[in-house]
Amino acid sequence: MEIELVEIRDFLALQHPFDLLPAELLNQLPAKLSVRYIRRGQCFPPEDSKGQNLYIIRTGAIELRDAQNDLLGKLAEGDIYSSECQLIEVNEASCHMTLEDSLLYQLPCNELKNLCENSEDFNHHFEADLTRRLQKAAKYGNHKVDVGIASMTIEIGELIKKAPVTLECPASIQQAAVMMSEHNVSSILLTENGLLKGILTDRDLRRRCVAEALDVSTLVGVIMTKDPITMRSNELVLHALMTMTRKKINHLPVVDNDKIVGMLTATDLTRHSSANPAFMTSQIRKSKSLKEMQKILQRLPELQLLLANSNISARHIGETISCITDVLTIRLIELVQADIGPEPVPFVWVSGGSQARHEQSSHSDQDNALIIDDSVTAEQMSYFHELAKQVCTGLDACGFIFCPGDAMAMNEKWCQPLSAWELYFKNWVQKPEPMALMLSSIFFDLRAVHGDFSLHKKLQQKILRLTFKNSLFIAHMVSNALKHIPPVGFFRTFVLIHDGENDNTFDIKHRGIVPITDIARVLALSEGISRINTTERLKALCRTRSMSKGMSESLQDALEFIANLRIKHQAEQIRKNVPADNYLPPDKLSSLERKHLKDAFEIIKDAQDYLRSRYKLA
Amino acid sequence: MFNYFSSSDQIRKKLLKKARHEVMRKYYSVPFPNPKLPWDMSEVVSLDFETTGLDSTTDQILSYGKVNIRHGLIRLGSARHQLVQTAGFIPESSAVIHHITDDQAREGIPLQQALPEILRLLAGKVMLVHFNRIEQGFLNSACQKFYGSPFLIPMIDTLTLAQRVLSHRNHSVEPNRLRLFNLRNDFNLPNYKAHNALYDALTTAELFLVLEAEISPNKPTVLKNLIL
Numbered sequence: 001m002e003i004e005l006v007e008i009r010d011f012l013a014l015q016h017p018f019d020l021l022p023a024e025l026l027n028q029l030p031a032k033l034s035v036r037y038i039r040r041g042q043c044f045p046p047e048d049s050k051g052q053n054l055y056i057i058r059t060g061a062i063e064l065r066d067a068q069n070d071l072l073g074k075l076a077e078g079d080i081y082s083s084e085c086q087l088i089e090v091n092e093a094s095c096h097m098t099l100e101d102s103l104l105y106q107l108p109c110n111e112l113k114n115l116c117e118n119s120e121d122f123n124h125h126f127e128a129d130l131t132r133r134l135q136k137a138a139k140y141g142n143h144k145v146d147v148g149i150a151s152m153t154i155e156i157g158e159l160i161k162k163a164p165v166t167l168e169c170p171a172s173i174q175q176a177a178v179m180m181s182e183h184n185v186s187s188i189l190l191t192e193n194g195l196l197k198g199i200l201t202d203r204d205l206r207r208r209c210v211a212e213a214l215d216v217s218t219l220v221g222v223i224m225t226k227d228p229i230t231m232r233s234n235e236l237v238l239h240a241l242m243t244m245t246r247k248k249i250n251h252l253p254v255v256d257n258d259k260i261v262g263m264l265t266a267t268d269l270t271r272h273s274s275a276n277p278a279f280m281t282s283q284i285r286k287s288k289s290l291k292e293m294q295k296i297l298q299r300l301p302e303l304q305l306l307l308a309n310s311n312i313s314a315r316h317i318g319e320t321i322s323c324i325t326d327v328l329t330i331r332l333i334e335l336v337q338a339d340i341g342p343e344p345v346p347f348v349w350v351s352g353g354s355q356a357r358h359e360q361s362s363h364s365d366q367d368n369a370l371i372i373d374d375s376v377t378a379e380q381m382s383y384f385h386e387l388a389k390q391v392c393t394g395l396d397a398c399g400f401i402f403c404p405g406d407a408m409a410m411n412e413k414w415c416q417p418l419s420a421w422e423l424y425f426k427n428w429v430q431k432p433e434p435m436a437l438m439l440s441s442i443f444f445d446l447r448a449v450h451g452d453f454s455l456h457k458k459l460q461q462k463i464l465r466l467t468f469k470n471s472l473f474i475a476h477m478v479s480n481a482l483k484h485i486p487p488v489g490f491f492r493t494f495v496l497i498h499d500g501e502n503d504n505t506f507d508i509k510h511r512g513i514v515p516i517t518d519i520a521r522v523l524a525l526s527e528g529i530s531r532i533n534t535t536e537r538l539k540a541l542c543r544t545r546s547m548s549k550g551m552s553e554s555l556q557d558a559l560e561f562i563a564n565l566r567i568k569h570q571a572e573q574i575r576k577n578v579p580a581d582n583y584l585p586p587d588k589l590s591s592l593e594r595k596h597l598k599d600a601f602e603i604i605k606d607a608q609d610y611l612r613s614r615y616k617l618a
Numbered sequence: 619m620f621n622y623f624s625s626s627d628q629i630r631k632k633l634l635k636k637a638r639h640e641v642m643r644k645y646y647s648v649p650f651p652n653p654k655l656p657w658d659m660s661e662v663v664s665l666d667f668e669t670t671g672l673d674s675t676t677d678q679i680l681s682y683g684k685v686n687i688r689h690g691l692i693r694l695g696s697a698r699h700q701l702v703q704t705a706g707f708i709p710e711s712s713a714v715i716h717h718i719t720d721d722q723a724r725e726g727i728p729l730q731q732a733l734p735e736i737l738r739l740l741a742g743k744v745m746l747v748h749f750n751r752i753e754q755g756f757l758n759s760a761c762q763k764f765y766g767s768p769f770l771i772p773m774i775d776t777l778t779l780a781q782r783v784l785s786h787r788n789h790s791v792e793p794n795r796l797r798l799f800n801l802r803n804d805f806n807l808p809n810y811k812a813h814n815a816l817y818d819a820l821t822t823a824e825l826f827l828v829l830e831a832e833i834s835p836n837k838p839t840v841l842k843n844l845i846l
Binding site for chain 2: 007034048060
């Protein structure tokens with residue numbers, strides 16, 4: 001039959017998941033449909049449907065409720081109701097209601113089955129497992145990566161093309177040199193029983209052997225650098241660049257779980273460094289004044305835009321911006337210290353909140369603190385107050401505005417010796433008051449940025465000892481984590497909140513990202529996991545009893561999807577030269593995005609329900 | 619006009635006896651739907667003609683489109699659209715409305731071939747139209763001309779139903795408001811960009827479902843409440 005109902009086909013072609021159907025199947029689809037009409041206030045699906053049809057809303061609106069009569073969502077033009085065709089039991093009211101006079105397209109479930117069997121893409125949509133759908137969504141738009149801009153935010157593994165050149169010890173310096181020449185490389189990795197023991201570079205040969213007139217038959221172990229700094233292949237190239245710059249080294253062995261994967265050299269990076277993040281970090285490191293830094297950091301929103309345009313995932317953009325903030329913080333500390341002198345006692349500058357979690361965006365405010373060695377005297381404290389004041393002011397001048405909640409090192413309360421910090425946390429954990437819980441999203445996510453990292457490590461171990469399996473504290477944190485509830489779904493240009501409330505903007509941060517971050521934090525604390533990044537926390541959690549593998553993966557996918565939407569939204573605002581925010585207008589979402597977002601909300605809601613029942617909260 | 623309320627099927631039987639031509643005998647041999655039953659127990663054919671003008675004695679059928687309503691549902695699988703050959707040229711005045719050109723019309727089938735098809739599609743069913751005089755008038759003229767019989771069918775007219783519904787709502791109904799295009803907007807029905815006999819038949823069918831639900835909200839009304 002020729003396609004006589006072209007306009008109905010065209011309507012279907014705009015609706016997800018029918019947009020996934022190949023043209024041939026789509027052309028045949030209108031003929032399989034029936035049109036029906038249900039007046040406002042009637043039962044849906046209609047009785048005669050007998051549980052055997054899928055419905056596509058052509059005009060009108062339908063309200064869906066669950067068996068407990070709680071609102072599940074609303075359907076409007078283009079939305080699809082497929083519960084009758086799904087094999088799994090759904091907790092739905094037996095009779096939903098049409099809110100408006102509605103014209104519906106009805107497709108028998110067996111026809112749907114045919115479509116699913118003949119189109120893999122289409123089938124994916126109807127798989128009961130939300131996870132797989134969302135994983136796919138997270139991958140959408142990720143296939144095209146602009147090499148120039150993306151280079152610093154790709155994972156190290158992608159730059160490793162050649163097998164590592166290794167030499168098993170014991171071996172002589174000459175053997176090592178011969179092998180390096182044969183492979184035409186500037187460095188070699190030395191192993192014992194296959195495990196990395198050291199690295200030998202051209203520079204080592206020059207300085208430690210030739211210059212010292214050392215016998216070339218000497219064991220290479222004498223002149224190699226033992227236990228070199230290594231990177232994992234899933235870390236960002238940007239991290240490698242920073243490590244090289246900071247430690248003044250040009251070679252980084254890449255090792256995954258004791259297995260030597262390859263060698264990353266400064267040359268590898270230069271070859272890939274047309275990227276702006278690298279340029280920016282090196283510019284910051286070279287800068288001599290706050291003014292210079294301000295000028296460099298002005299380009300941060302532009303960088304976020306470039307990264308977003310290159311389809312780099314939100315996670316990697318967050319990491320990139322956090323890294324740049326780290327470099328800026330370090331440089332600010334160095335400059336201030338050049339002025340006021342070195343620290344009288346050891347200290348560590350720690351970042352909190354999104355910077356600590358590597359989830360920052362270009363318009364984040366600053367959250368930070370100072371942990372000082374307990375040997376500090378009252379007089380010496382004024383040094384640290386001055387340092388904190390200048391660094392925080394510098395960060396503010398560079399665009400990371402003062403924290404509205406005053407959670408900054410320049411607040412004397414958060415510029416304290418280690419023992420004071422330990423006392424703070426002891427109080428917070430033992431008496432979880434609302435105020436403490438409010439601060440939890442900042443101070444329970446701390447990461448050392450500059451100074452004596454061991455101070456931070458001591459504090460962190462103390463915190464985890466306090467929180468590990470501390471059910472009273474965890475229960476408080478959980479109830480706090482449940483405060484931010486995801487929306488039920490979308491209805492035309494509105495976001496549906498709880499029971500029927502509408503909102504025409506949507507705070508994607510507090511309704512999408514924060515709930516996941518909160519869940520990951522509380523469970524990580526309860527399991528004694530020291531990771532800070534939300535994705536890493538979720539990954540670590542699936543190896544514990546607190547979270548199933550499925551839930552962990554679903555939440556990771558949901559976070560990735562929501563965070564990507566947020567980045568896209570902010571990129572659009574930066575492009576239009578308006579300040580970036582977290583308020584997403586629902587009518588700007590595509591039908592595909594709406595559907596995936598709704599899936600993501602469901603995953604969050606499931607996880608919150610799980611927490612609620614696990615900790616027996618009403 | 620005939621009075622279907624009591625005797626439309628009896629008239630059918632008389633016409634069957636009088637019919638000379640095989641096509642008409644076939645058509646009238648199928649009993650008309652029972653008007654005392656709920657309407658959705660009968661099959662309804664929404665039919666629309668594009669014509670060169672409004673006068674069924676001088677103007678010609680250019681195309682027809684139809685879609686069936688079975689058990690209360692519009693079955694899109696039953697949709698048909700057919701161009702019909704015309705004798706002579708298509709007047710410009712009508713071509714600007716239906717966008718059917720002489721070249722396209724030549725690709726159609728002759729009316730002598732289309733007519734038995736249409737009668738076969740309609741036999742034993744209810745014809746649904748918007749503004750009954752066109753389809754009924756042209757079919758009647760054609761049947762008279764080719765087969766020497768009048769054309770009779772139980773008919774639902776959405777224009778008449780719309781008039782009923784709107785005046786019931788206490789509207790003063792301007793004639794223009796009853797045009798298919800305007801009614802479609804009034805009742806929030808899909809806006810098809812194309813203007814051809816099939817989309818008009820489909821819109822008429824959709825409009826009918828809306829009007830019927832308005833007239834009888836709780837259960838399908840009996841057919842005699844709807845037919846002319």
